[in-house]
Every structure is written in structure tokens, then in C-alpha cells.
Amino acid sequence: MQQVGDLDASIGYAMKEAASALRSAMEDALRPLDLSVSQYSSLEVLGQQPGLSAAQLARRTFVTRQSMQGVLTGLAARGLLSRPDAAPQGRALPTELTPAGRDLLRQASRAVAGVEHRMLEHLSAEDQHRLHSDLARCAEALRSRRAPSRPV
């Protein structure tokens, strides 16, 4: 275990491969709707948790809040979501989907569900459940020891 060893035996490599294939398939599925994966992710999160700020949304979709601003600007320009001009409290601008946004999200979510189904069709329900929990455990294990790197 001192070095990575054969890549075809590496779980990290397999994870990158699977994530890369998933992203490509999602891009293909979302292209007809003129949505990028980042745009879809924002819509999906926002559909389930209306009123999130850009910074909260960014954390949920694994990008920086600076990047999220660009995504939200693009979606707002297409009338898919709305943000108040002034913050009702603090600096956070709560974002919500418009009816058009909800409608497009419904189509996009259907397309992505198809991709996910295709990805998992050869796995039993039990395998899927365990895969989900193992992935969550991997993420948690990596997150837990993110050193604060505060110098003494």
C-alpha cells in the first residue's frame, strides 16, 4: 500500500472513470435542453430547497460561490429563476425557481433520471443501496480530516 499500484485495481481510478462517464452521459442528456451539468444541478437543488442563497447553493453543488454567481446569472437571464434586488436580511439573496424554471427542471430531471437508471440497471436494489452508502462513507472519510492548517 505504499504506492498506488496497478491503476486498473485502484478504486480512486475507478471512481474517476465512473464520475467522468456519468458527467459525459449527463451532458449528452441535457444538451437538447440547452443546460450544462452545473446549471441542471443548481436547478435540481433549488427545486428541492427553494430560497437558498448563492453561497449555500454553491456548497451543495461542489463549486465556489464565485462560480455559482455566473451560473445563476445565466439562469436568471433565461427567466428560469428569480432573485430579489435587495437582501431581505443580511447579504444573502434567496433564490427561487420561476414557473418556467420548474417546467424545464421537470424535463431535465427526467432525462437525468434516465441516465442514472441506465448506469444502475445491472445492479440489484441491495447493491445500489450499498453503493450509495459506501460512496457516502468515502466522502465523509475524506472530509473529516481536512486539516484546518492553522499555523501554531
Place this chain on the structure above:
Amino acid sequence: MQQVGDLDASIGYAMKEAASALRSAMEDALRPLDLSVSQYSSLEVLGQQPGLSAAQLARRTFVTRQSMQGVLTGLAARGLLSRPDAAPQGRALPTELTPAGRDLLRQASRAVAGVEHRMLEHLSAEDQHRLHSDLARCAEALRSRRAPSRPV
């Protein structure tokens, strides 16, 4: 299954989360060596399969050959790998690590192995084996139906 549904139950979302955490942890581990994840990936593949062309390397590391050119240029400028000036046959330029490249790869591979170990330490050997095979199956299932989109 007609829509994606709760994100916390989505395997695709969990995969993105795990892959994102893995990438961040690798960036942290490789920063002291002044290597990006892409640079490390290229070195690792090249260490196991010397003589690959840029295009072959690109496919193995899930980037385009155009992007790979930039990575190889940077690594070559640091004396970590060597490419012939002229193609010995066809257009492909077979790339190989220099002794300095092999040395840095050894350190990087150790660091990344540590990350991967941390990611998996709460999973049994059996769980790890199954996770690897499930990820491979997911990738394969997504790849298989990449539609050629040739119009009839």
C-alpha cells in the same frame, strides 16, 4: 423513477460528492510536490505504461488530447518526461519518464496512496472489492450506449 427525486438518496449525487472530495484531498496531498491532479495522473499512467502517445494518455486520464498537450509540455519543461523530436513511426510521439520523473512519481504515488487509504479505511476488503467492481460496472453501462447519433 420518472424524476431524480431526493438528492440525498441519489447515487449520482453521492458519486459526484465522493469524486469531488477525492479530488480535493488529492490536490492537498500533491500541492507540496507542486503537481496538479492531471499532472500526477499522467505521470502515474506513464509510469505503468511507458511509451504511450499523448492521445493514448489522454484517453486513459479522461481528458482531450488537446488538454494533454499542455500537461505534457509542462512536465517536459520540468524535466520529468521526455518526448522525441520526431515521430519514429506515424505521428505518435512515445513519451517516457526521466529518472527525475520516476523519482517524483514515487513520492506523489505515496501521497495519493495515503489519500486512497484514508478514503477506504472504514470499508472491509470485501466491501472495497465490491465497490471497485460496482464502479466499473457503472462506467461500463454508461459507456456502452453512447449513441453514435448518426441520423437515419
Place this chain on the structure above:
DNA sequence: AAACCTATGTCAGCATGCTGACATGCAGCA
């Protein structure tokens, strides 16, 4: 009240990776 800390939005600059396009070398076929 004043100082501090945190979270948020925003601007600027830059690195990475992509698509599109073109030329080249080689194999296969008419």
C-alpha cells in the same frame, strides 16, 4: 459602544479544459 469574527456578494485576473479546425502519416481499397 467598540472590536472582532463570520458569511455573503462582487470584482478582477488567471488556469484549466473544451470545441473547432487543419495538416500529416499510415493502412485499406477501388
Place this chain on the structure above:
DNA sequence: TGCTGCATGTCAGCATGCTGACATAGGTTT
């Protein structure tokens, strides 16, 4: 021979996402 198809390398342009920096709003501590 010439034509076609394919893989490779390379150039240009662009989109995405990042880091760094700053101002602002609110809460906490002193």
C-alpha cells in the same frame, strides 16, 4: 496509382471554474 478513412499532433478561440481581494451585514465578545 489514387482515394478514402482514421489516428495523431497542433493552433486558435472560448467557456468554465478557480484564487485573491474587497466591502457589507449581522452576530459575538470585550
